[in-house]
Amino acid sequence: MTLTYEKMVQALKRKGVRLTGARLSIIKVITRKQHVSASAIIKEVESEFGTVNVMSVYNTLDMLLNEHLIFANTFNGKHIIYEVLGDSSIHLKCDLCAKVVHIPESEEQKNLLDEIKTICTSNNLTSNHLKIEAHGMCDTCKKEGKPQVDMTRENKIVDKF
Structure with a gap:
């Protein structure tokens, strides 16, 4: 709610x-x-x-x-x-243009969130809010031909130190 x-x-x-x-x-x-x-x-x-x-x-x-x-x-x-x-927030974020889309809860998303709550409970955590973020490239950036951000482990700056 x-x-x-x-x-x-x-x-x-x-x-x-x-x-x-x-x-x-x-x-x-x-x-x-x-x-x-x-x-x-x-x-x-x-x-x-x-x-x-x-x-x-x-x-x-x-x-x-x-x-x-x-x-x-x-x-x-x-x-x-x-x-x-609210009970949860699910966001999709384009890493190129920074657009954020909020996904309203649906029945299938509720099932996913219930599974995550079960994982929390089995690890002795009573959750009061769930936040899920997915990062990637939106269709607008794809159509504009922007180069995709490479998030593979080998290319992370942290790994170069």
Whole structure:
């Protein structure tokens, strides 16, 4: 189950979190979009309020992360996007153009996720969120003739040291 704006606001009210107009706007942006960066959040909040304290945005994101209401996805160790926490997230990422596709749960994906949960349980881990990422090349990059990223073990920089 993915949290809605209303459920997220209610959860924060129960915890006694002060909900300013800017905070509510940040929550609205995150719940309205599948994946959003901090800079995109700042831009949208500024369009509503004129100016926004950038640190307030980052502090709100940290608070939402600490309350386990959102999840941060980091791609390539530096590109961070946020999404509302659900039971799982499945992402397909093009390593060339950085496009990220979020795959909604289907019945067959639910079966796969159930298998992964079983693996977690058999290894003494109670999972509260599953995240699966697949990396490769999207059709657009293929059509444009971009060279595919070679991820074989022999070609990794780490192996050359």
